[in-house]
Amino acid sequence: MTGFDAPASGWLLKRCPVLGDVWRRHWCVLGFDEEEDTWVLDCHAEKSRKLVYHIPLGMGARVLTKQWPTALAKHQQQRPCSFLLDSGEGRLCPFFLFDAVSQDSLSTWQGALSTCARELRRRLQTEEEKNRTELIAAIFSALDQEGQGKLWSVEFRRYAESLGFAGSDAEWNGEFNEICEDRGWKEDSSITLKHFTKFVSKDEKMEKEHLQEVLEGLKGERELPVSDAWARQSVASNLVKLKSRSDIITAMFNCLQNVDTGRIGCSELRRYAVLSGFEGDADEWAEEYEDLCADQGWSKDTGISRLEFAGLMKDEQMGSDEELKAILMELRMSPKKRRTFDQMSQLAGKTASRNRVDVTELDRSALVAEAFRCLDVRRKELLTSREFRRYAELTGYDEGEEFWEEQYEELCQEYGWTPEVGVGLREFEEPWRGKGAQDGAPTQKLPDQPKNSGFMLARAWHC
Template sequence: MPAVGDAVVVQGLPACQGFNGRRGRVEQASGETYQVRLSGGLRVQVLASNLSAAEVPYGDGSAADSTDSTDTSDEEETSETRRRSLVTDFFALLDPAGKKMLRGPEMYHLAKACGFQDGREEWDDEYEALCKLCHVSDGFCLEDFEKLLSDQDLPTFCATSEIPWLMEQSAKSLLPAARNSLTSTSTEVKRKSRRRSSTKSSTKRGSRGRARFSRQEKVRKTIQESQDRRDAIGFLFHTLDADGDQRLNLPELERFASMCGFSGEWQTEYEVMCEVLKIPSSKGVDFLQFNRLVSDEKSNAYCSDEELQQMVMYLKSERREIASRLAAIRIQAGARGFLTRSQARRSALEVPSLSSTAGRDSDDSHAISFCWKSV
């Protein structure tokens, strides 16, 4: 059993295979659960069965940790670059006029995407409170907007996987307005270009229009790419939710874990997961928590798009197999019912013939008796 401070290697994680083979040191131990600090600073909670002692050929292992740290930094840099790109695209989507500043009207669309259900008047008060919370006075620039979505201490924090979904919700009301704004801008450019003879000015305006149009197309592409993933997550959640209470409890999530390849003690793993999500283990996870669980790249339950599609295909094939079995059972039951009804009808037809014969025998006996008495 590893002890606190031991160098270990993470292995056998089915839901987040990217962590397998990573080196780290044990920081805390609680029964069978260990908190390991991986090289690069990332902390994960794993079971003892997912840890093995690390061979350290160079004294304190600084050289090996240096190599792992380089790999980790590359992975984190790629993830941060992708998030920064998504945030920039999201900001551009909310700022179709290109003012480089998001104020109350623009942020209202973000609030609606996040579930805000009240009107604009109520939002004005919420917006003022949000500005005070984020220490801004004249709206949110790109840097402030990035902090708004990335600071985990703020209630507006969004995981990287949630940003495309928020973009899609905002785009439902913003993209038509953005297209109209782009059309009017192009018309204005053409009108001014007729008044002016400067080719250079019209070229600059045209390039700005093309750049803005390109950004909007990029936003649409990002939204489209996230559609299949969200559909797959929704299908998994509702299929696993056997009791239909809109939450996944211990046995329902155990089925998901088994599809991920998990074969350990699920009770302990489930309790650790609920502790990380800060929810009661008896309550289970709702859809948003499940979505965050499978979409957060730092989560042990993270699933790639390909893995999600494979699970969907497996569950659909399982459904078809069950449906075919039920159809066979219904056919057999129908055939047996038909035979039973046929036998019942034949029996019903035979009974009257016997009774009629018995009646005739009875009449004959009376006739014989009468004749005997007459004689």
């Protein structure tokens, strides 16, 4: 070990774990063990100087002076100069109790052990990151069978399938387009090692061992592991997992920001404005944008920062969480699939112009159809399990993602729906029938709608 020097040595009292409250005096030496490649604390018997305890520090090692386990707290009160060494990973019982006798000795040992633990943690993390980066590069090479130094959609799909993607060609094209939009990649361009490394590294839950299994599977050295890890990388799946408004706003900023400046300028913000109801032309928007910047104290030339955008969007008058999610889904669509500004303006304008008075005048059948239209964010005239779950959560379902698929399958069995196909308007109307509800019957009073809200959901999950 070179370039680092934080050893310590001296007398310490160590509590004997077998004899209870018996403390024995040891000559203790903190140093680096080259063979074990870590810092170790060796404790020698007072008279014979025989090595009694050999304590290697592992990942997560630390010195505890305040928050002791309850079972050991009494010793801390009895011996004010004592400290508890948590040796970290690698031991069933990692705690070792010492008494430094004096405050000066306590400070010395605390400082030395803490410094060594931090150095070890940094070194192990660096090695882990290096190994992980090398593994990702090896996976990239295994996918890049022609050795071109780049991946196309078909090669990238092999990686997705190794993590659990099992969709059709059409579903993969949609998934790949959403990833490109989300990451700022060009659909007709290749994926570089830098792009691939950044993409894989974003999944912090992907362990090194799993990456190793994927690599071996791609090389044909073993069967590919059964995995659902792709769901963590999928743009569509992650959209559903956005829990807080802050998460949604951050994702929106990432979609809207200019890749060169890292800010949202006039043209970028117009994408959001059109989706939320703005119907004017380019000149009218430029004037609107200038007024907005002046009102908020922003520089119209510099653009809007992440913090400024978050401050603007935290006001629910800018749209409900569910409305922002729907806009985010639109922002993440492939440019080929995305509606033109004029089409979106027309749709959003109709939605924005509707108010609560209009909704209360709808009969029950029309209200159900309106709720269905609002839930159908993909505009496929079919609700997927994910879209139907939005309705369930807004109307009382609160058991989370874990139990939803089971609940959804039970609903499909009860009403004769096909889960793989989805729920059409006719199927969506089924739960409303036979419950004493007739067309023309008074509808439930809907909650107050935020300004420009396009979501008017009937809350009848428990009807």
